[in-house]
Amino acid sequence: MEYWLEILPPIAQGFKTSLTVYLLTMALALPLGLVLGLLADMVKPARPIIGVFTWIIRGTPLLLQLYVTMYAIPLLIPMRMDRFFAGTVTFVINYAAYFAEIFRSGLAIIPLGQWQAGQVLGLKKREIIFNIILPQMFRNTLLPLINEAITLVKDTSLLAAIAIGEMLRNAKEIVGKDLRVDALVIAGIFYLLFSFMVVSVGKRLEKTYLKQM
Amino acid sequence: MEYWLEILPPIAQGFKTSLTVYLLTMALALPLGLVLGLLADMVKPARPIIGVFTWIIRGTPLLLQLYVTMYAIPLLIPMRMDRFFAGTVTFVINYAAYFAEIFRSGLAIIPLGQWQAGQVLGLKKREIIFNIILPQMFRNTLLPLINEAITLVKDTSLLAAIAIGEMLRNAKEIVGKDLRVDALVIAGIFYLLFSFMVVSVGKRLEKTYLKQM
Amino acid sequence: MLKLQNITYAYDQEPILKGIGFSVNEGEILGILGLSGSGKTTLLKIISGLLVPDEGEYLIENQPAFIKQKKSDKVASELGVVFQQFNLFPHLSVLDNLVMPLRLRTKKPKSECIATAVELLDVLGLKDQIAKFPYQCSGGQQQRIAIARALVLNPKILLIDEPTSSLDKENTKKVEELLKSLHGRGLTLIIITHDLPFAQAMCQRVIELSEGRVVFDGLAESYFNA
């Protein structure tokens, strides 16, 4: 117990870092993915471009992408890359690609009649999207989005690859130093609590959106 | 070029391992996830149990789960765990949890009227599921499933954590030995081709399933 | 053949059916009339076993239709239903909307099922639509497909909700003739409709629902002459 209290601060510190990147990624990747998904659904010429983007981004490991942003770009454009900035930007772009495909799926299955009803009511495209299409799309995509949101919790551990002190790295450091797995157990509990929060938010949204209609 | 030919065999060997686990995981996790998703959608009392299962499995890192199967279970039940078996089982369970949630989502948005139409035609539950519900569910879930299928391509690299010689580990080993990144480039190409195949299969399915209806 | 006694049903505390009782005899054509919202469709869903009544008894060929809240196999095997919103299968072609259930129920070879389905669709003037998907069909075409899908299985009893709502005179006539000829071969019919001329032309007996109760139950003649 005493040992747990001793190793808690660095783990909690790492958790704070992971959480910050998590929240920034969600806050930025969701709208970016939404825009990409909408463009792919609605603007025919944009579709192949977005298709190639999502293929490349989803096709290469996030780890590799972190390396590219952190170590390759500064070789091309001489600059000191801020670790935190590089990590967050890479995460946002990566997750936006996954979100875009989910949103595209949720849009594709909305009946054409819903668009038409909005159009003949004289609503502007933007109004149709926000008031008719998006609410129905969120219903269609909620659970896959929660899946990604949970995956992101754990993907934050990849930040260690560009030497950001996120939670899992800090925990592994302690294991390496003390040769006791307690730190990994604590990190596991943190992850579980974090994902439980995500799942809970999901369940609440489910009640609002996933009801019969 | 000569160097590439020299390092190709171990990378190709690793690819074979990764591919085997990939195919086994898809072949087993999809039906398992489907059963869980259907149970959660249709059998009220099964819902909370499946809910806890998917939360715990999705809430903890796959890496940690690999550690548990490979290193913790043998401490409890004295046995020599086969690496390949442990890895595959863990992957199947992990992905089944994600698939289950996606399927549950795809089922929830099928109108009640479709079930009812099947029922009054005197079809058996199994017949309704296979002929009416599943085809419509696949349409609703295709793109999120492709997302997971692509993620799995890259997650196979986690097998290295239980000392399985998957592709990325073999490539990294060569990099560490020769201090040339060629091996990583080749592995990257393999991943990209692999994910491209997944995306292509997805696009073909999209044409069949995602059309307007 | 069917016997309902004191059936009640409520959607989330809102009582819709407040003690419905009537019976349907073999070979009869019964019309169910009533204002919009009077509970006709709800009643149809109970008769077809999709909703379990809160109270009351429902017998089908003298046996309980629900055993421990679950509908008996009889309900599905003897009844055919056409829904007010059709509920066609959107992922199947018009032809497959008929062939799929036909094959599963009869286990007959595919070619035979297709022949049966095409013949029936032809009678309803849908021959040109068989390769289309439901969303590509007009309102009246969809309605006829729904009727064909219920009839292709040769049910003993057909429950049909507003069968002519989207049909013009000519197609109404087609449906009328088809139903009458099937009735001649023993089909029992329960028709929900607000199309009074159609009801008058088709029905032998009529019941009228109002505010969740049966307010008329008698011969069609006496109903329409009142």
Added chain:
Amino acid sequence: MLKLQNITYAYDQEPILKGIGFSVNEGEILGILGLSGSGKTTLLKIISGLLVPDEGEYLIENQPAFIKQKKSDKVASELGVVFQQFNLFPHLSVLDNLVMPLRLRTKKPKSECIATAVELLDVLGLKDQIAKFPYQCSGGQQQRIAIARALVLNPKILLIDEPTSSLDKENTKKVEELLKSLHGRGLTLIIITHDLPFAQAMCQRVIELSEGRVVFDGLAESYFNA
């Protein structure tokens, strides 16, 4: 007010409209009749700007309704449309199905919009349904909600596809009276229907479609007496 000339339209090579021409004058009530599958709904979608005709000219108040394949703003702002399948918004309550477009179009305060919507729903006998969601409403209720949603925006021209298909006599009367009173205040009406008594009661002029062409265009009187 509206003028269509030589309009053609085909779904994937299948020609549906083969040269349609007619005009609609301000304050008129025009009925569009025709067999199921004759292209009435397709024509409605062209008039309301949802489908772009393959050929032909369509003028609205003497201006082209389509400019470079895109419909002009006029189309949406002057026209109200009731679809054959209603296309209600499933995620919104009955009340919000009306209030949402009303607020966005008029920018009036919420309370005012609600009051307007409730009043209209009441006229159509839907007062008790305002808190429900569309899937909880009966077929006839859904149809009236769709009519209310189109009318709440006070369009100059109302296009309405089979407005009485799911309505009983009493509710048909309600709709008839409402439309007539709005017509008295200047509404132009285009009604697609197969309900001949309703058409006879409502329409001043009638056109009939058959196999993609206009086969009758004239006064309702002469149509129904022919």
Added chain:
Amino acid sequence: AANTTKDTSLSDLEKAGKLVVGYTEYPPMGFTEDGTVTGFDIEIAKEVAERLGVDVEFQIIDWDAKVLELNSGNIDVIWNGLTITEDRAKEILFSKPYFDNRIVILTLGSSTVDAISELGGLKVGVEIQSSGQAALEGNAVFSSLDEMVKYTTITEAILDLQAGGIDAIVADEIFARYAVSKNPEGYRVADEVFNSENYGIGFRLEDKALRDKVDEILDEMSEDGTGSAISVEWFGEDLLLR
């Protein structure tokens, strides 16, 4: 390229005013304890920076990305039990060896393995691409092993040793001694050792001036006794190599 452009590494460092040292968690060479970085390498590096007249900053890095970190300029030196090898010398400029590390066999306390030859027929774990792997592969016993199991990190090897997946680990002596010191009952180190290897400090290939200056300072520290004092503090004996 290093020959044609002028080597400004030393003056650049003085201008920047600080030396950025890249390290990983590798006790007891460098690691975090109670929130501060410490260890043998770390303490030596602090002294060297002081004598260079600059501040020192410790940047933790991912070991896989060490060369990338160095070349992208994020760190100035890799200083963390970095083994000198011919292959690495193509990418990294090494200081003179400063530490002698031997490769040993680590087993559970219950094991009786004492000689390299006794590894025959056993499952033996190594960290991938470590000196342990190289030593094992270079030894005659390699062909008689049941299996050599390669782990991405030494931690996983330890976990598998406990789980019974392997019978022994071949690893750096300092790591093995460290494991035993943490749990004297649980682990033991076999008597016979493999060959030894040397640690050096890694610089960018072009930073010759800086490398030479650091070597010079280390020589001084060795002569005036500061170096051995630090070594005694960490290992109980003077292991600083000059």
